[in-house]
Amino acid sequence: MRKFLFFVVVSLALIGQANAQRYLKGMRGIQLTTGMADGFYNHANQNETGYYFGAALSTYTVGGNKWVFGGEYLQKYNPYKDTRIPTTQFTTEGGYYVNVLSDANKIFFLYIGGSALAGYETVNWDKKILFDGSQLTNKDAFIYGGAITLEVESYLSDRIVLLFNTRERCLWGGSTGHFHTQVGAGIKFIL
Numbered sequence: 001m002r003k004f005l006f007f008v009v010v011s012l013a014l015i016g017q018a019n020a021q022r023y024l025k026g027m028r029g030i031q032l033t034t035g036m037a038d039g040f041y042n043h044a045n046q047n048e049t050g051y052y053f054g055a056a057l058s059t060y061t062v063g064g065n066k067w068v069f070g071g072e073y074l075q076k077y078n079p080y081k082d083t084r085i086p087t088t089q090f091t092t093e094g095g096y097y098v099n100v101l102s103d104a105n106k107i108f109f110l111y112i113g114g115s116a117l118a119g120y121e122t123v124n125w126d127k128k129i130l131f132d133g134s135q136l137t138n139k140d141a142f143i144y145g146g147a148i149t150l151e152v153e154s155y156l157s158d159r160i161v162l163l164f165n166t167r168e169r170c171l172w173g174g175s176t177g178h179f180h181t182q183v184g185a186g187i188k189f190i191l
Contacts, residue, residue, distance in 0.1 A: 022106045022155065023064040023099070028191045031056050031163060035184015037074050050076030052182055056093065064099035064109060072119075074169075074180065080130070087176045089143065091119030091169075097151065109153040118144045121174040138175040145171035145178070153188070161188040 037050035056070025072091050077084040095115025102109045123138040130136065149167040156162055163186040170178050 022158070023060045023066075023109070025060060025062055027060045029058045029161065029188040030191065031058060031070075031161075031186050031188035033163060033165065033184050033186030035165075035182055037180055037182050038076055039181075050074060050087075050180075052184065054093075058097075058188065064102065066097050066099075066111070068093065068095050068097060068113065068115065074182075076176075076180065078176070081132070083131070085124050085130075085136070087121065087123050087138075088125070089119055089121045089171070089174070089180075091117045091143070091171075093117050093147070095147070095149070097149065107155050111149070111151045111153070113149040113151065115147045115149065116145075117147055117169065117171060118142070119171075121171075121176065123176060141173050141175065143171040143173040145169065145173075159190045161190065162186075163188055 032053075032055050034053040035051070037052050039049040052072055052074040054070055054072035056068050058066045058068045060066045070093050072089075072093060074089040074091070076087045076089075078087060079085075093115045095113050097111040097113030100110050100112055119142070120140070121143045122140045124130075124136055126140055128136045147167050147169045149165055151163060151165040154162045154164075164184075165186070166181070166183045169180045169182065171180070172178060
């Protein structure tokens with residue numbers, strides 16, 4: 001009787017305290033991310049930095065690792081006289097992220113991931129003649145390459161996850177540079 005009473009008291013004390021199991025094999029989530037590209041925006045470098053936003057579907061595998069498939073829009077600016085010229089990239093991503101660290105309560109997770117990227121790059125939205133009559137020599141092109149990502153997930157609830165990430169993209173095929181550094185945040189909804 002004593003054991004039963006102890007079990008009932010402990011069970012009542014823990015009502016509402018239990019967390020659902022997280023990152024089980026086959027679980028899926030839709031994530032939305034946004035952030036700065038190639039530096040942090042401030043008034044001094046407003047003509048040089050850029051931004052990005054993306055959406056992806058992540059599927060968890062054994063051990064909390066995950067596959068990520070999605071798309072991204074990145075726009076970076078290049079200063080020219082008193083204006084700026086936009087460089088825009090549309091990319092798709094397919095990658096695998098490895099869970100390297102998590103806490104005992106399964107609230108915080110640290111991932112390192114690698115992704116393959118492919119997409120399209122356009123400079124000044126294909127307008128080759130600038131306002132002062134100068135002509136751009138950069139061409140629109142298909143781009144391809146990869147990215148290395150460091151990502152932190154923090155569960156706000158059993159179905160809502162806050163994301164923080166930094167990544168380095170390396171893309172070939174375009175005419176505006178190979179490397180782009182991204183720092184951002186996002187939110188994931190577990191399905």
